[in-house]
Amino acid sequence: MIRGKTALVTGSTSGIGLAVLRAFAAQGANVAMTGSRPADEAEEARREIETSTGLAARYFQADMSAPSEIAEMIARVMAAFGAIDILVNNAGVQYVAPIEDFPAEKWDLVLAVNLSAAFHAIRAVAPGMKSRRWGRIINMASAHALVASPFKSAYVAAKHGLAGLTKTAALEMAQHGVTVNAIAPGYVWTPLVERQIPETMRARGMTREQVVEDVLLKAQPTREFITTEQVAALALFLASDEARGMTGAILSMDGGWTAQ
Numbered sequence: 001m002i003r004g005k006t007a008l009v010t011g012s013t014s015g016i017g018l019a020v021l022r023a024f025a026a027q028g029a030n031v032a033m034t035g036s037r038p039a040d041e042a043e044e045a046r047r048e049i050e051t052s053t054g055l056a057a058r059y060f061q062a063d064m065s066a067p068s069e070i071a072e073m074i075a076r077v078m079a080a081f082g083a084i085d086i087l088v089n090n091a092g093v094q095y096v097a098p099i100e101d102f103p104a105e106k107w108d109l110v111l112a113v114n115l116s117a118a119f120h121a122i123r124a125v126a127p128g129m130k131s132r133r134w135g136r137i138i139n140m141a142s143a144h145a146l147v148a149s150p151f152k153s154a155y156v157a158a159k160h161g162l163a164g165l166t167k168t169a170a171l172e173m174a175q176h177g178v179t180v181n182a183i184a185p186g187y188v189w190t191p192l193v194e195r196q197i198p199e200t201m202r203a204r205g206m207t208r209e210q211v212v213e214d215v216l217l218k219a220q221p222t223r224e225f226i227t228t229e230q231v232a233a234l235a236l237f238l239a240s241d242e243a244r245g246m247t248g249a250i251l252s253m254d255g256g257w258t259a260q
Ligand code: NAD
Pocket: 010, 011, 012, 013, 014, 015, 016, 017, 034, 035, 036, 062, 063, 064, 065, 089, 090, 091, 092, 093, 113, 114, 140, 141, 142, 143, 184, 185, 186, 187, 188, 189, 190, 191, 192, 193
């Protein structure tokens, strides 16, 4: 039962994070929505959660590439709700380019948001979860935590790193009632995927249709995008009491991609 628990989902104003937040709110959890944009720009998404669930949703702004902003945002969420019981490290960015053309600042940004932010957030919530002997940490990894694709060096390195962080944190908290798992989705149709299409067209010299069919869907034997709701359902299960025995797992939901 997650009713009455508090869930913080990073990067939850769109895509997978928003779907996870919506699923948690629908089960009666208090939800903290976060994003890098000012509150007024996230207002529509926040209000939609309230309208669809009848429960209060609050928005907290933080740039997840800045460790001090992460710590400060988590302190504000704890002050508002009293505790954080469920943490979903979901914020992520992508950049697509060959290594020799990959801007160093894009490498730093992708590593900061997709990997280091999870470390800073886990570090901040772990003491409270351990002391209450209940906690759920879910890291949004990727099929790229398990296999690589060309032109995504920073993302693949960050997501492989996130898998390692997941396993390490799971071992450290295994006897404290806190589980730490990662979800490894294949391609999910979200703004993150849409935005990488022009970069991939440039890097591979392809048309938009070729990128969708021959790069994205070609990776997945089902030839279908995963939906945000499917990912949210798995997150909901990982947050449940029934998932108590699952920890340190990297769970694929990738249409068969990494089975090949
Ligand atoms: P999205 O672009 O809709 O969501 C990403 C979220 O991260 C957004 O809310 C964005 O505002 C937030 N974010 C990005 N940079 C930030 C920053 N500096 N500070 C604060 N917030 C920031 O994309 P999505 O596809 O829903 O991605 C969510 C997660 O799922 C990411 O970690 C992504 O790597 C992962 N993922 C996505 C796919 C996919 O195919 N869409 C596949 C595997 C894994």
